[in-house]
Amino acid sequence: MDTAEEADICRVxxxxxxxxxxxxxxxxxxxxxxxxxxxxxxxxxxxxxxxYCELCKHRFAFTPSICLIVLLS
Ligand SMILES: [Zn+2]
Ligand SMILES: [Zn+2]
Known part of the structure; x- marks a missing residue:
């Protein structure tokens, strides 16, 4: 299976x-x-x-302030 030419896509x-x-x-x-x-x-x-990610348990490299700005906008 050759997936090299597949574009990166959003998991959501x-x-x-x-x-x-x-x-x-x-x-x-x-x-x-x-x-x-x-x-x-x-x-x-x-x-x-x-x-955090429920799959790898890694805390998202995403600052809460950015989330807040987006959530409040
Ligand atoms: Zn998306
Ligand atoms: Zn993950």
Whole structure:
């Protein structure tokens, strides 16, 4: 299986990164679940009320102030 030509996609919404919505890799997960949009991560954090990845248990490299700015905007 050759996955080398597959574009990186967001683990939440399954779309690619764009200049407007770049993909982040805020935890230590690898492969198809490595990337997430900042927006999707914020939504997920809001929904789950967790500050770490439930798969790798890595605390997201994402400052609470950025979350707050996004949540309040
Ligand atoms: Zn997304
Ligand atoms: Zn992870």
């Amino acid at each position: 919404c399954r779309s690619e990164g764009t200049p407007d919505k770049p993909l982040y890799h805020p935890c230590v997960c690898t492969g198809s679940i490595k990337f997430i949009h900042q927006e999707c991560l914020v939504q997920w954090l809001k929904h789950s009320r967790k500050e």
